[in-house]
Amino acid sequence: xDKAYSPQEIETRWYDTWEKNGNFVxxxxxxxxxxxxxxxxxxxxxHMGHAxxxxxxxxxxxxxxxxxxxxxxQPGTDHAGxxxxxxxxxxxxxQGLSRQDLGREAFVDKVWEWKEESGDTISxxxxxxGSSVDWKRERxxxxxxxxxxxxxxxxxxxxxxxxxxxxxxxxxxxxxxxxLSDLEVLSQEEDGHLWHLRYPIEGSDQTLTVATTRxxxxxxxxxxxxxPADERYLHLVxxxxxxxxxxxLIPIVADDYVDPEFGSGCVKITPAHDVxxxxxxxxxxxxxxxxxxxxxxxxxxxxxxxxxxxxxxARKKVVEDLDQLGLLERVDEHKLMVxxxxxSGSVVEPYLTDQWYVKVEPLAKEAIAAVETGKxxxxxxxxxxxxxxxxxxxxxxxxxxxxxxxxxxxxWYDEQGNIYVGSSEESIRAEHKLGGDISLxxxxxxxxxxxxxxxxxxxxxxxxxxxxxxxTWYPTSVLVTGFDIIFFWVARMIxxxxxxxxxxxxxxxxxxGLIRDQxxxxxxxxxxxxxxxxxxxxxxxxxxxxxxxxAGLMQPHMAPKIEKATRRQFPDGIPAYGTDALRxxxxxxxxxxxxxxxxxxxxxxxxxxxxxxxxxxxxVLMNTEDYDCGAQGKIELSLPDRWIxxxxxxxxxxxxxxxxxxxxxxxxxxxxxxxWHQFCDWYLELSKPILQSESTTxxxxxxxxxxxxxxxEASLRLMHPIMPFITEEIWQRVAPLAGKTGASVMLQDxxxxxxxxxxxxxxxxxxxxxxxxxxxxxxxxxxxxPPNRQLPLLLQDASELDRQLxxxxxxxxxxxxxxxxxxxxxxxxxxxxxxxxxxxxxxxLVPMAGLIDVxxxxxxxxxxxxxxxxxxxxxxxxxxxxxxxxxAPAEVVEKERQRTEMLRQELRHLAERLEKxxxxxx
RNA sequence: AGGCGCGUAGCUCAGUGGUAGAGCACUACCUUGACAUGGUAGGGGUCGCCAGUUCAAUCCUGGCCGCGCCUACCA
Numbered sequence: 001x002d003k004a005y006s007p008q009e010i011e012t013r014w015y016d017t018w019e020k021n022g023n024f025v026x027x028x029x030x031x032x033x034x035x036x037x038x039x040x041x042x043x044x045x046x047h048m049g050h051a052x053x054x055x056x057x058x059x060x061x062x063x064x065x066x067x068x069x070x071x072x073x074q075p076g077t078d079h080a081g082x083x084x085x086x087x088x089x090x091x092x093x094x095q096g097l098s099r100q101d102l103g104r105e106a107f108v109d110k111v112w113e114w115k116e117e118s119g120d121t122i123s124x125x126x127x128x129x130g131s132s133v134d135w136k137r138e139r140x141x142x143x144x145x146x147x148x149x150x151x152x153x154x155x156x157x158x159x160x161x162x163x164x165x166x167x168x169x170x171x172x173x174x175x176x177x178x179x180l181s182d183l184e185v186l187s188q189e190e191d192g193h194l195w196h197l198r199y200p201i202e203g204s205d206q207t208l209t210v211a212t213t214r215x216x217x218x219x220x221x222x223x224x225x226x227x228p229a230d231e232r233y234l235h236l237v238x239x240x241x242x243x244x245x246x247x248x249l250i251p252i253v254a255d256d257y258v259d260p261e262f263g264s265g266c267v268k269i270t271p272a273h274d275v276x277x278x279x280x281x282x283x284x285x286x287x288x289x290x291x292x293x294x295x296x297x298x299x300x301x302x303x304x305x306x307x308x309x310x311x312x313x314a315r316k317k318v319v320e321d322l323d324q325l326g327l328l329e330r331v332d333e334h335k336l337m338v339x340x341x342x343x344s345g346s347v348v349e350p351y352l353t354d355q356w357y358v359k360v361e362p363l364a365k366e367a368i369a370a371v372e373t374g375k376x377x378x379x380x381x382x383x384x385x386x387x388x389x390x391x392x393x394x395x396x397x398x399x400x401x402x403x404x405x406x407x408x409x410x411x412w413y414d415e416q417g418n419i420y421v422g423s424s425e426e427s428i429r430a431e432h433k434l435g436g437d438i439s440l441x442x443x444x445x446x447x448x449x450x451x452x453x454x455x456x457x458x459x460x461x462x463x464x465x466x467x468x469x470x471x472t473w474y475p476t477s478v479l480v481t482g483f484d485i486i487f488f489w490v491a492r493m494i495x496x497x498x499x500x501x502x503x504x505x506x507x508x509x510x511x512x513g514l515i516r517d518q519x520x521x522x523x524x525x526x527x528x529x530x531x532x533x534x535x536x537x538x539x540x541x542x543x544x545x546x547x548x549x550x551a552g553l554m555q556p557h558m559a560p561k562i563e564k565a566t567r568r569q570f571p572d573g574i575p576a577y578g579t580d581a582l583r584x585x586x587x588x589x590x591x592x593x594x595x596x597x598x599x600x601x602x603x604x605x606x607x608x609x610x611x612x613x614x615x616x617x618x619x620v621l622m623n624t625e626d627y628d629c630g631a632q633g634k635i636e637l638s639l640p641d642r643w644i645x646x647x648x649x650x651x652x653x654x655x656x657x658x659x660x661x662x663x664x665x666x667x668x669x670x671x672x673x674x675x676w677h678q679f680c681d682w683y684l685e686l687s688k689p690i691l692q693s694e695s696t697t698x699x700x701x702x703x704x705x706x707x708x709x710x711x712x713e714a715s716l717r718l719m720h721p722i723m724p725f726i727t728e729e730i731w732q733r734v735a736p737l738a739g740k741t742g743a744s745v746m747l748q749d750x751x752x753x754x755x756x757x758x759x760x761x762x763x764x765x766x767x768x769x770x771x772x773x774x775x776x777x778x779x780x781x782x783x784x785x786p787p788n789r790q791l792p793l794l795l796q797d798a799s800e801l802d803r804q805l806x807x808x809x810x811x812x813x814x815x816x817x818x819x820x821x822x823x824x825x826x827x828x829x830x831x832x833x834x835x836x837x838x839x840x841x842x843x844x845l846v847p848m849a850g851l852i853d854v855x856x857x858x859x860x861x862x863x864x865x866x867x868x869x870x871x872x873x874x875x876x877x878x879x880x881x882x883x884x885x886x887x888a889p890a891e892v893v894e895k896e897r898q899r900t901e902m903l904r905q906e907l908r909h910l911a912e913r914l915e916k917x918x919x920x921x922x
Numbered sequence: 923a924g925g926c927g928c929g930u931a932g933c934u935c936a937g938u939g940g941u942a943g944a945g946c947a948c949u950a951c952c953u954u955g956a957c958a959u960g961g962u963a964g965g966g967g968u969c970g971c972c973a974g975u976u977c978a979a980u981c982c983u984g985g986c987c988g989c990g991c992c993u994a995c996c997a
Contacts (some may be wrong), residue, residue, distance in 0.1 A: 005959080070989045187994085194997080211997060225997095259996060267997050337994090382926070389925070389993070483992080518934080520990080588945085591935075594927055594991065599934040601946040608959045609945095619956030669936070669944075684956075780951095781963025787952055818954085855940060871941070878940085878978080887977040899941080 001621065001733070004017035005614035007578025008538065011725040015127050023746055024132045026072045033069040034473035035061055036457050036506075037133065038489070042077035042140060043084050043118045046125035048515040048523060048598060049482065051533035054588040055722075056512060056664060057480045058131045063659045064477075065132070066750035072473055074460050075133035077122060079115075079142040081449040082176065082184075085405040088114050104404050111405045113366075128534060129580050130724045132746065136800035137469075139460045141452040142407065148453045149459035150407045151423055153500060158411075158421045162359045163399070165411075165419060168399055169278050172351030173341040178402035179355050180341055181448060181487050182395060185348050187337040194334035195319060196264065198327040199224060199241040202249055207444045208233075208241055208879050209329050211263035213336050214273075214713075215322070216315040218243070220291040220822060221250055223269040225280055229252035230265055236859050244327050245318065246303055272352050288352065296349050356400040356409060356445070363495035364391045370504050379510045379662050380592050383483060390487050399448045406446030414438050438442040454492035457505035479506040482514060483594070510662045514595045518569075527553055528562030536603060538577030542567065579721045580723035581607035587664040587722045588672070609672060610726050613719075616680050617730040620708045623691055624737050628698075630706035631739075634898070636699040639769065639809055640686035641707040642762035647678050648718075649756030655718055656750070664722070671719050678710065682770065689815035696811075713738035714751040721750075746864075767806050769813060775837030775844050776817040782860045783835055783852050790820035794834065794845040799826050802842045833920045836861070836913045838906055858917050865910050872903040 018024065035057050040050060057073060065071040088111045089099055099107040126133065139146060157163040170179040195215045198207035208224055221243055226233035233252070240249045257280055258267050271281030272290040283287055298306040298314045305321075306314050322328045341347045368391045370376050371384050378384040400409060411430055412420045415438075422428040425440055434440065435652075452459070459481075461470040475497070481490060490509055497505030516522055517529045524530065528549045535545065546566050550559040584606040589596045603732045651674040658667025690696050690704045713734050720727040724746065731745035742748055780787065795806070803824070806813075814822060825831055825845070834845035835857045848854065875896055878884050885893055 001956095005957090018936060039942085213997070257995090257997095262996060269997095274995080276996080276997080279995085331939060337995095386926070386992070393993085487993095514991090589935080597934060599946080602934065604959080605945050608957095611959045612957065615960085617956080622956070663934070673944080680957085681961090688955095758924035777962060778964095784963090787962060874941085881977065883977040884940095885977080888940075892978090896940080 001614070001618045002729075003615075004267065005578075005611040005726070006021075007580060007610065007725065008576060010729045011128075011130070011321055011537075011579050014725050014728050015130060018132070018744060018746065019127075019135065023744055024134050025069075025136065026134065027065070028070060030067075030069045032472045033061075033064040033071045034074065034476040035072075035478055035480060036074045036460065036476055037076060038138075038462060038479075038485070039076045039078035039141060039453065040122050041080040041083055041087075042115050042122070043087060045082070045121050046129070046533055048531055048533055050122075050125075050127055051582065052130050052515050052586045052590070052596070053480055053482070053512065054126060054129050056510070057815050058099060058129070058724070059583070059587060059664055059721040060480070060659065061132055062724060063750060065746065066721065066748060068749065072137070072469075073131070073133045074139070074473075074476075075126070075131075075135060076139035076456075076460055077119065077141070078449060078453060079140065079252070079406065081401060081403055081406040082178070084111060084115070085403050086176070086343060088405075090879070096724045097912065099404065107404055110343075110475065116639070121347075125534060125753060128537060128579065130583065132177070132724070135340060137460070141449070141456075145462065146452060146455070146459045147407055149455050149463055149818050150447065151410050152464050153455060153496065154410055154451075155421055155423065156500075157358065162362065162794050163356060164359065165354060165356050167352065167354045169272075169350040169352055170355050171339065171341075171348045172294075172353065173344050173346060173348055174292075174294065175344040175346040176341065176403075177294050179351075179353060179398055179400060180348065181398050184342045185339045187339045189335050190338045192334050192336045192338070193261070194332040194346070196329035196331070197244075197268070197322055198270070198329055199244065200327075202240040202242050204239075207327070207505065208252070208266050209264040210266045210268040212268055212313070213334060215292070215318050216298070216306075216311055217270040217273045218268055218318065219246060219298065219306060219314075220270045220272050220289040221246075221268045222271060222287045222289055223250050223284060224252050224442055225255045225258050225267045225269050226252065226265060227258040227260040228256065230260040232260075232265065232625070232746070237393075240608065244325060245305075245321055246431060251284075251286075253280070253286075255280050255283065273350055275350050275411070278350070278463045288380075290352050292351065296347075313654065329754065334895075336603075355398050356411075356447075358397040358399055360394050360397050360495065363499055364394045364491075366498045367391060367491060367494040370498060375504050376494065376506065377508045379508055383486065383509070383511045386483070386492060387486055394491075397448075399451050400443075400445040401448055402444070403446050406449065407452060409445050409447060410444040411443040412440040414440055415444070420640065450488050450492060451491055454496040455500075457493055457497055458501050463500070474501055476503050476506045478508040478510055480510045480512065483511050484514070486511070512590060516595050516597050518597055518599055520595070520597055525556070527559060528553070528565065531598065535574050536577050536582050537579050537655055540574050542570060542573040545570060545573055555681065575607075577603050577607040578610065579724075580726045581610050583724075584609065584668060584672075584722055587658060587668040590664040592663075604648060606672075609676065612680060613726060614730070614920075615621070616675070616684060617712060619684055620712045621733055621737075623687070624705050624709045625733075628702055629709050629737055630702045634699045635702040635706055637707065638686075638690055638700055639705040639762060639765055640683055640690070641703050641814070642759045643766040644679060644683040644707060644711055644761040645756045646762055647674060648714060648751075648754040649758060651678075652714070652718060652753040652756065670724060671715075671722070673683060675715060675719070679715065682766075683711070684708075685816055686769075686812050689812035693811055693815075709737045709757075712866065714756065716745060717748050717751050720745050720748075727908060765805060765809070768802075769809055771839050772813055772844070773817045775839055776819070776846070779835045779837050779844075779846050779860075783856055785851060787818065788877055790818050791846050791851070792821045792823075793817075793819045794823055794825050794831060796825040796829070796831055796843045796845060798824060798842045799840070802840070833916060834913075836909070838909055841905065843909065854917055854920055858914065861910055861914050865907060865914070868903050868907050869908065872900065872907065875900040875903065 061071055061073040092099060130269055131794045154163060171185045173180055192213050194211050196209050196211050197218065198209050200207050210224060224241055236252045237254045239252050241252060243250050257276060269277045269280050269286065271278045271286050271288040290303050291298055293299045296311045298309050300307055306317060319328060340346060341348050368388060371387060395459050410421055410423060412425060420428045420432055422431060457476055458470060458474055461467060461474055463470055493505045521527060521529055546563050549562050549566055553559060581603055583602040588602065654670035655667045658664060687704050687708060691701055716727040716731045716734065728745050831845050831847045835848060837844040878896055879900060
């Protein structure tokens with residue numbers, strides 16, 4: 001093995017081998033386990049959120065595969081309607097073309113081209129992350145099978161009356177010219193104004209004052225509303241006002257909706273351009289006057305003066321004109337929530353159009369019950385509350401989009417406007433016996449992207465065909481996703497799954513946090529703080545990183561600022577950390593909290609961990625290859641052998657518990673702690689004297705060699721789900737020595753704690769050994785005695801057990817603590833001036849002659865006295881409290897007593913040593 | 923407005939009704955035959971604040987402060 005760990009070389013090699021060997025394909029044996037990848041945008045690229053999510057899914061997949069389950073991780077991509085169409089449109093715009101110039105068919109062809117061109121970026125990146133998905137089953141939401149599923153679902157829902165076409169207010173994006181679902185609209189608080197307008201009361205010289213944040217909509221007002229109990233206005237209800245600028249008479253109505261406390265207590269009602277007003281309009285049978293075009297310009301329903309003006313220009317003009325007429329009472333500064341399209345960023349207008357809707361309430365009912373009855377479990381549990389809140393208030397889902405890229409709605413109209421829904425024009429003609437004389441035209445719209453995503457858990461498995469895959473893996477095991485798409489996706493999959501499969505689409509939903517930058521900022525292109533997971537894996541030099549972050553900014557003036565921040569944070573660019581280090585970092589950060597700050601310090605630490613593992617393996621191989629590891633002769637296990645095996649068993653338990661409870665962070669932590677601080681720091685060091693000393697028996701040597709190789713081999717399996725590449729690379733060398741055969745570690749069994757049972761004696765005795773060594777090291781460290789300086793050591797007040805332990809384990813202790821000589825002193829013998837460490841009652845005395853600074857030793861002991869006294873004080877206070885003694889459990893009290901005794905003894909010893917020192921210096 | 927989450931070492935985060943932890947950063951010493959991407963030792967925290975429950979609270983309860991997020995039709 002090379003001296004240094006170099007991830008690139010390893011990682012590129014193994015993935016191809018795995019894929020070629022079909023290692024990602026479900027085994028066909030064991031209980032089914034299945035994860036559906038949340039399909040990324042087909043033309044997108046992998047960002048940190050994906051990389052994080054993919055790490056979790058791959059770790060779970062590999063873990064369950066190693067448990068012997070019939071494991072499928074289903075890959076695929078989403079056509080991402082609006083997003084993809086926008087990208088291609090922008091490309092066209094750059095050539096001075098619009099999609100209308102091309103026409104629908106040519107444009108859609110163009111999008112397919114773009115999809116082919118860029119569509120495998122994501123899969124390449126997934127491969128680089130080590131994702132063990134079954135590529136043979138890769139699906140795309142617009143491929144033939146999934147499109148058929150979409151059509152089938154649409155038709156069935158329509159026939160059941162759960163899909164209908166309706167004219168109502170939708171969220172209209174005037175830039176994209178399409179309707180949006182409520183979820184695709186993001187409301188943000190923005191600074192605006194509240195205009196107070198006066199409307200003259202007909203038959204009176206009085207006016208009514210109404211307040212509005214969108215004065216231009218007054219052109220479409222068809223009433224003014226007041227609260228029915230508002231005495232100020234009660235006498236006016238039933239009368240009319242003369243709408244300024246339009247010169248129309250509109251009624252004054254009373255409606256509970258009005259809050260008499262707000263503004264003037266009078267509300268102008270524009271049923272065509274406000275959802276509340278729309279409802280009021282329905283209640284009072286008001287006229288609905290739409291004053292906007294598709295572009296949100298003023299249309300011909302408005303007075304001529306405003307026609308053709310953009311809505312914001314019209315706003316200015318309306319206000320000016322009202323002011324001129326003396327009808328503008330005042331203008332207040334006002335913060336308001338402005339709804340914007342999540343893709344275009346333009347202000348969305350409530351707009352009256354014909355759209356297709358899914359009637360969700362009946363579907364939602366079942367979906368709520370599925371979570372309430374525990375058929376689906378959210379992890380962490382509290383997300384179910386978010387889910388309920390939304391599901392209980394769910395509105396019908398607008399599924400039609402005025403786009404070209406997507407699943408065309410399978411509905412046809414005849415000239416009378418009758419609607420026919422079916423899989424094709426032919427089938428409709430046949431079904432409804434429509435002759436050739438009747439012309440049909442298909443609905444121009446496509447379906448919301450999330451409509452097809454909602455079918456993902458069964459459409460990818462072949463539905464509506466009753467395939468084996470469907471029978472095997474539906475319901476899937478777990479959905480791994482971010483909280484941001486609980487409503488968009490999770491809830492809708494649950495509804496559709498229950499409806500069409502008669503069962504939940506997944507048994508658990510693991511909701512993970514969002515990856516943020518080191519300052520807690522959301523990573524975004526415009527902030528220039530994006531990290532590309534591949535740059536963390538393969539590294540990137542500073543100039544390339546700066547160029548990447550500054551490229552294609554919406555606001556180019558931010559570039560210098562971004563460059564400066566980037567140069568400050570990464571003065572040397574980003575080194576290549578490798579996939580395993582990145583994955584381990586994600587695993588370690590995968591805590592239950594909501595967001596995750598990505599800390600470069602962590603990935604560096606875990607890269608070092610990989611290097612540590614690499615070198616530990618080198619050491620193990622160096623000492624096992626070409627040696628007898630127990631195959632030929634008798635073996636005997638030393639104390640460290642027994643101890644490390646027991647510790648491994650514990651670690652296996654912890655890792656399994658971590659995976660089972662979606663606590664990859666705890667699994668990673670246990671693995672890290674074990675590998676570095678038990679296996680490397682202690683066990684490998686202890687193995688050296690055993691293997692090197694001439695006095696060890698061959699049986700012991702064989703025992704240690706066998707333990708080295710077996711523990712390493714099992715550890716590799718233990719961490720493989722998180723770090724697939726490095727473990728595979730090492731395992732290939734290690735496995736044969738451990739008596740394991742197999743083509744890949746990924747197809748091995750996950751380690752069992754039964755193979756490494758607990759050994760309480762070994763743990764207790766090792767504790768003694770470790771405390772012994774730590775005591776000496778502490779003296780050495782605090783006295784600044786160089787590590788290579790061999791120390792003489794005297795032992796006093798040793799118990800029978802101490803002597804026994806020394807006899808058995810002294811040899812490697814001597815080496816580990818770097819002792820030159822060790823001698824027992826009689827309990828009553830006069831010890832020379834020494835630095836002292838305590839091990840229970842036994843004193844470890846390092847004679848001071850020429851070694852130790854008396855003042856330093858005194859300072860060291862005094863520090864210990866201080867600590868122990870503080871502890872003792874706490875203990876004594878507790879024990880002297882009668883309530884504690886009588887109320888606390890007996891074992892807690894007893895423990896406290898023992899601790900007190902121990903501390904007292906320690907303090908006596910320390911005092912003794914200090915006295916001795918006083919004798920010397922005095 | 924409602925809901926949720928967070929506040930623990932300088933930073934990023936675990937954790938527990940009974941002795942507060944890790945990584946990074948910091949200090950000192952050390953290139954010892956796996957590893958300087960390393961080793962050894964060390965410093966550093968009234969666990970956001972205030973009450974309550976308890977023999978005992980960083981942990982449970984309530985309130986407050988600060989931060990973040992989600993949902994919502996106040997013109």
